[in-house]
Amino acid sequence: MALGKKKDDREVQTYMKTSPKTILLYVVIILFCIVVISPLVIVFSSSLRSPENQTSPLALFIEFTGVSYIRAFSNMNYPMQLINSIMTTVGSVLCIVVFATMAAYPIGRIKTKLARFLYFFFISGLIIPSQMVIVPIAQTLNRLGVPNTRFTPMIMFITCSLPFSVFLFSGFMKGLPVEIEESAYIDGASLPKRFTSIVFPLLQPAIISCVITQGLWIWNDYFYPMVFITKKAQYSLPVGMLQFLGDKENPAQWNVLFAACVLCALPLIIVFLALQKQFVNGIAAGAVKG
Amino acid sequence: MKKQVLFSLALAGAMTMSTAVTAMAYDHEAIENSGDITITMMVSGTAYENDFETEQLPALIKEKWPNVTLEVTKLPDDNYYTSLKTKLASGECPDLILTQPMYAGQNSCYALAEAGYLASLNDLDTVAGRQDLNSVTYDGDVVTSTSGVSILGTYYNKDLFAQAGIESEPQTWDEFLEDCQKLQDAGIQPIVMGDKDQYVLQFGLYQIAANEIYPKNPDFDVQLRSGETHFTDEGTWDKVLEMYKTLYDNKYIDASKSLGYGASQAITDFIDGKAAMTFDGSFNAAALTAEGAAGPFERGYFPIPGTEGVYTATCLSAGYSIYSGSEYIDQCKEILDYWQDGSSPVWQAHLGTGRIIATYGEGADTAPNYELFKPFIDLLNEGKGFYWCNQAWPAGTETEMEVLFSEMVGGQGTEVEDIVEGMQEKFEDLLED
Amino acid sequence: MQPKKKRKGNTSLIFTNKMYVFLIPALAMFLVFWIYPVLQLFYYSITNFNGINYDYEFVGLKNYAKVLSNGTLSNSLKNTMIYAVFTVVLSNVIGMAVAMALNTRIRFKGLFRTCAYFPALFSAIVVGFIWSYVYMPGAGMIGNLLTLIGLDGSAFNPLGNYKTALYAIAIVEIWKGFGTTMIIYLAGLQTVDESLLEAGRIDGCTEWQLIRKIKLPLISATVTINVILSVIAGLKAFDYSFIMTNGGPGKSTKTLMFQVYETAFTDMKMGRASAFSVMAFAFIIIITVLMLFYLNKREVEL
Structure with a gap:
C-alpha cells in the first residue's frame, strides 16, 4: 500500500554516481535491450517494403514505401475494424472488472471451505486452453439459442478471463485491511454500499492490472471473433490480419501482414507510451499482491 | 412426380x-x-x-x-x-x-x-x-x-541448369539423379525444400508415388481400405520412400539445412537463385515466378520422372x-x-488470377503460367495423371509419413521399413471406429 | 489473515453468506459457458466423435487405453515438462535479474522498461514468423552474426535439430513473456524497505547475501505468482510448436496441447483427443496444486 507514496519519494531521488560498476550495468542493460528489440526491427523494416518484395527480411530497410500499409489499411477496412476492436475490448474489460471484483468479494473475504473451494474452482479454469473446448462451447451456444453476433465473442472473452481475474482480485482482497469495512458495518452500511464505496475503490491497483493484461489479450486475440462472428462488418483487427497469413497452397503476404501487425499494435503502442507510468506501475501494483 | x-x-x-x-x-x-x-x-x-x-x-x-x-x-x-x-x-x-x-x-x-x-x-x-x-x-x-486441376511438380531454374551443362528436362529417374549430380558438381545446390513445414515432403513423395505405385495398380488405395494391399507391400511405398531418400543421402537436398527451413524460406532461396530446383505445387506458381535477388530468370516445371515412364500427380x-x-x-x-x-465474367476473373488451371472454358489456355502447366495437362489427358495420395487416405496418415520421414533424414535411426509400418499402423488406427 | 479457529461454516458477522449473491453473475457465466462445455468434453472422451459427424457411438474407455498405449502421451508429456521447466526457470531468473538491475538508481529506467515490455504487445503469429528468420540456418540473423565473428553460421540450425528445437522455441516464449515477469518482480522489489537493506550493508553483507537473505524472502509472494503463472503457461505451451515447427522435426516439439490439437483436428479423432485432454488436465491440475502448496508453505517459512 505504501507503493504510491514511495513513488513520489523517488521523483526527487538522485541517480547513481558514475563508476566502472555502473557503466558496466548500463552496458549490460543496453545490450540486453538491443537483443530484445532487434527482432522487432525486422517487422518494421519489412512492413515498409512493397508486398511483392520477397527478398530475405534480414536485408533491413532496403525499400521505403507505404504500399503494404495502404493495402493492409484498405483490405482490413481499418477504421471499421478498429472501432470493432475498441468496442469488443472495452466492453469485455468493463464486464470483466465488474463481474470479477464482485465474485472476488465473497471469495476473498469469507473464510470457509466453500469459499476456498470456489477459489480453486475458478483457478482450475486457467489451465484449459479454449481451442480444446471450442466445439462443445459452440454447441452450448447453439442450444441456448445464442446467435452469432458481435456480442458472442465478448461472452467468451469475459468467461475465459474470469479465472485469472478472480484469482487476481481475491488474492489482492486478502491483503486489504478489514477494519474499514468493520466500522462501515457498525455504521449500518449495507453490503452493496460497502462493496461499491469501500472495497471497489481499494481494488484500484488490481483493477488497472486486470484491465491491462486482459485488455492486451483481448485486443490481440483472433480466435473467438474468428469462430463466432459471421458478418464481416463486425470483425476485429486480429481477424482482419489473419487473411494475409496464407496457408499451404497460398504463401503468406508477409510484408502486408507485418504492416497489418504494426497497424494492429499501433493503438496499443500509443496507449502504452501515453500511459506508460500507470501501465507499468498498474501491472506491478496489482500483481504483487496476488 | x-x-x-x-x-x-x-x-x-x-x-x-x-x-x-x-x-x-x-x-x-x-x-x-x-x-x-x-x-x-x-x-x-x-x-x-x-x-x-x-x-x-x-x-x-x-x-x-x-x-x-x-x-x-x-x-x-x-x-x-x-x-x-x-x-x-x-x-x-x-x-x-x-x-x-x-x-x-x-x-x-x-x-x-x-x-x-x-x-x-x-x-x-x-x-x-x-x-x-x-x-x-x-x-x-x-x-x-x-473446375480446375492442381499439379505437383518440380520448378527449376533454366539458367542454373544451363550453367551445369544440362540441356533438357530429365525423362527418367536415373537422368534426374545425374542432373542433380551435375548441379552439385558445378557447386549449385540442386534442390531446396522447406522441410520445417513438414507438409512439403508430400510435394516430392506424391510425384514419385504417381510414377511408381498407381500406374501398376490404380486401385492401390481402394485396396488399402479393404485390406488387400498394405503400405508395407514390397515394391510400393518402400520404393517411393527409398527413392526420395536418395536425394537426401546424396545431399541433393541438404537435410541439415532443410529441416530448419520454412516453406516460404525455400521459395525465397529458389527465386534468389540459390538452388536449382524445388518441388512445389501449381498453386504456388505466382510466388515461385516472382523476381528475387537473382533478377529475372526463366523457370521450367516438370514432373519427377519415374523408373518406368513419366506420370504426374495432377488432379481435380x-x-x-x-x-x-x-x-x-x-x-x-x-x-x-x-x-x-466457362464464359461468365466471374469465370474469366477467376481464370485471370492464374491460381486455377482450367481444363475447359473460354481462354483456359491464355491463363497466366499456362505454358508451365501444359505438359502436365497433356499427361492428364493421356490418362497419366493421378490424384494426390492423401486424398485417398484418412487425414493424419500423411502426417505420420512426414514425421517419420523427417526423423529418418534427421538421423534419428528411423528406417524406411519403420516408416511404412508406421503409416500402415496409423492408417488402420484412423480407419477404426 | 485474521487468527481464527477452524470451525465449520461461516461465523463472521460482517462477512456473511449473503455475500455469495455477488458471485452469481460470474459463477453463472463460468458454469454455463465453461464448465458445462468442459463436462461435455469429458463425455466425448468415451465416444468415437470425429468433430463433425454427430452420429457417434460409445466406445467406453478405449480412447483412454489408446492414448496410454500409442506413445503419444509419454512423448508429449516429456516435451512439455522440459519446455515448462526451461521457460519457468529462465523467464524467472532473467525477469528477476533485469528487475533488480532496473531497481537500482539508473537513468532511462522508463525506456528500458518499455523495451523489455515491447515484445508482449505483438501477436504470437508474427513473433513466431520473425523468430524463424532469426533462427534460419545460414542466412538467419544469428547465423549471420556467427559468420561475422568468424564462426560457421551455416551450421547453426536450432529448429532443424532434434536436440535443440524444443529449447529454441522455449526461448521465443521467454523472449515474449519475460517482460511481464520482470515488471511483476520490479513491483515486488519496490515494496522492499530500503532501511532493511541499509542495515544489512552496515552488518557487512555482500550484495549476493542481501539478495538471498533479505530481498528474496521479502518478495516470496511475488515469486509464487510469477512461478505459478509461468508454470501454467509452460504446461499449456502450444503456439510456437504450432507456428514455428509444426511439432517437428519428427515429434521433438509436440507438446501436450499440440498433440491434443493434432489428434482432434488433423486426425479427426475428437473423442480420443477429449480423453487425451482429460488426462492432460488432471496432470496439470496435480502439478499446479502441488506447486501452490509447496510455494505457499515456503512463503510462510521464509
Whole structure:
C-alpha cells in the first residue's frame, strides 16, 4: 500500500554516481535491450517494403514505401475494424472488472471451505486452453439459442478471463485491511454500499492490472471473433490480419501482414507510451499482491 | 412426380429423399424472386491484391444480381478448419464453403457429406454430363463444384541448369539423379525444400508415388481400405520412400539445412537463385515466378520422372460446396452455375488470377503460367495423371509419413521399413471406429 | 489473515453468506459457458466423435487405453515438462535479474522498461514468423552474426535439430513473456524497505547475501505468482510448436496441447483427443496444486 507514496519519494531521488560498476550495468542493460528489440526491427523494416518484395527480411530497410500499409489499411477496412476492436475490448474489460471484483468479494473475504473451494474452482479454469473446448462451447451456444453476433465473442472473452481475474482480485482482497469495512458495518452500511464505496475503490491497483493484461489479450486475440462472428462488418483487427497469413497452397503476404501487425499494435503502442507510468506501475501494483 | 419418387425409393431402398427430389431442376429464378439477401462464404487462402474471392467475386455477383450481397471470409487453413467445425457445431455455417476432394484435409468433401452437411449439386447445369467428378461424388451425389486441376511438380531454374551443362528436362529417374549430380558438381545446390513445414515432403513423395505405385495398380488405395494391399507391400511405398531418400543421402537436398527451413524460406532461396530446383505445387506458381535477388530468370516445371515412364500427380482441385442447412440453397446454385459456366465474367476473373488451371472454358489456355502447366495437362489427358495420395487416405496418415520421414533424414535411426509400418499402423488406427 | 479457529461454516458477522449473491453473475457465466462445455468434453472422451459427424457411438474407455498405449502421451508429456521447466526457470531468473538491475538508481529506467515490455504487445503469429528468420540456418540473423565473428553460421540450425528445437522455441516464449515477469518482480522489489537493506550493508553483507537473505524472502509472494503463472503457461505451451515447427522435426516439439490439437483436428479423432485432454488436465491440475502448496508453505517459512 505504501507503493504510491514511495513513488513520489523517488521523483526527487538522485541517480547513481558514475563508476566502472555502473557503466558496466548500463552496458549490460543496453545490450540486453538491443537483443530484445532487434527482432522487432525486422517487422518494421519489412512492413515498409512493397508486398511483392520477397527478398530475405534480414536485408533491413532496403525499400521505403507505404504500399503494404495502404493495402493492409484498405483490405482490413481499418477504421471499421478498429472501432470493432475498441468496442469488443472495452466492453469485455468493463464486464470483466465488474463481474470479477464482485465474485472476488465473497471469495476473498469469507473464510470457509466453500469459499476456498470456489477459489480453486475458478483457478482450475486457467489451465484449459479454449481451442480444446471450442466445439462443445459452440454447441452450448447453439442450444441456448445464442446467435452469432458481435456480442458472442465478448461472452467468451469475459468467461475465459474470469479465472485469472478472480484469482487476481481475491488474492489482492486478502491483503486489504478489514477494519474499514468493520466500522462501515457498525455504521449500518449495507453490503452493496460497502462493496461499491469501500472495497471497489481499494481494488484500484488490481483493477488497472486486470484491465491491462486482459485488455492486451483481448485486443490481440483472433480466435473467438474468428469462430463466432459471421458478418464481416463486425470483425476485429486480429481477424482482419489473419487473411494475409496464407496457408499451404497460398504463401503468406508477409510484408502486408507485418504492416497489418504494426497497424494492429499501433493503438496499443500509443496507449502504452501515453500511459506508460500507470501501465507499468498498474501491472506491478496489482500483481504483487496476488 | 410422386410416382417417380416412390419408384426410386423402391429401387434404391436406402436412397434418401433429397436425392430423389434433386433429380428435378433447381429453381433458376430463386435469386430473381428473392428480396435483398446476404450470402456468406468461407474459404481458406490469402488475400492478394485485388483478391478474387474477397473482392472481385462479390463485386461481380453484385453486378449480375444487385440484390445479392456476397460476404466472403478468407482464413489460413488451420484456422479455416477450426472455424468450419465450430460453425457447423453452432449451426451457423456459411452458405458456401471450400471443400477438398475425397478424404483430403479436414474439409474433405467425403467426411462432410457423410455427416450430411453438403447439399447435392447433381442438378447444377455445370455438373451435368461431366465424367471427371468422381473424387467429389459421395454416394451418388456430386457435392463440390470444381473446375480446375492442381499439379505437383518440380520448378527449376533454366539458367542454373544451363550453367551445369544440362540441356533438357530429365525423362527418367536415373537422368534426374545425374542432373542433380551435375548441379552439385558445378557447386549449385540442386534442390531446396522447406522441410520445417513438414507438409512439403508430400510435394516430392506424391510425384514419385504417381510414377511408381498407381500406374501398376490404380486401385492401390481402394485396396488399402479393404485390406488387400498394405503400405508395407514390397515394391510400393518402400520404393517411393527409398527413392526420395536418395536425394537426401546424396545431399541433393541438404537435410541439415532443410529441416530448419520454412516453406516460404525455400521459395525465397529458389527465386534468389540459390538452388536449382524445388518441388512445389501449381498453386504456388505466382510466388515461385516472382523476381528475387537473382533478377529475372526463366523457370521450367516438370514432373519427377519415374523408373518406368513419366506420370504426374495432377488432379481435380478443391472446390465450393453448399451447406445443406443454408436458407439459400437454390440461390447458391445459381451463383455456382454462373461462376463455373466457362464464359461468365466471374469465370474469366477467376481464370485471370492464374491460381486455377482450367481444363475447359473460354481462354483456359491464355491463363497466366499456362505454358508451365501444359505438359502436365497433356499427361492428364493421356490418362497419366493421378490424384494426390492423401486424398485417398484418412487425414493424419500423411502426417505420420512426414514425421517419420523427417526423423529418418534427421538421423534419428528411423528406417524406411519403420516408416511404412508406421503409416500402415496409423492408417488402420484412423480407419477404426 | 485474521487468527481464527477452524470451525465449520461461516461465523463472521460482517462477512456473511449473503455475500455469495455477488458471485452469481460470474459463477453463472463460468458454469454455463465453461464448465458445462468442459463436462461435455469429458463425455466425448468415451465416444468415437470425429468433430463433425454427430452420429457417434460409445466406445467406453478405449480412447483412454489408446492414448496410454500409442506413445503419444509419454512423448508429449516429456516435451512439455522440459519446455515448462526451461521457460519457468529462465523467464524467472532473467525477469528477476533485469528487475533488480532496473531497481537500482539508473537513468532511462522508463525506456528500458518499455523495451523489455515491447515484445508482449505483438501477436504470437508474427513473433513466431520473425523468430524463424532469426533462427534460419545460414542466412538467419544469428547465423549471420556467427559468420561475422568468424564462426560457421551455416551450421547453426536450432529448429532443424532434434536436440535443440524444443529449447529454441522455449526461448521465443521467454523472449515474449519475460517482460511481464520482470515488471511483476520490479513491483515486488519496490515494496522492499530500503532501511532493511541499509542495515544489512552496515552488518557487512555482500550484495549476493542481501539478495538471498533479505530481498528474496521479502518478495516470496511475488515469486509464487510469477512461478505459478509461468508454470501454467509452460504446461499449456502450444503456439510456437504450432507456428514455428509444426511439432517437428519428427515429434521433438509436440507438446501436450499440440498433440491434443493434432489428434482432434488433423486426425479427426475428437473423442480420443477429449480423453487425451482429460488426462492432460488432471496432470496439470496435480502439478499446479502441488506447486501452490509447496510455494505457499515456503512463503510462510521464509
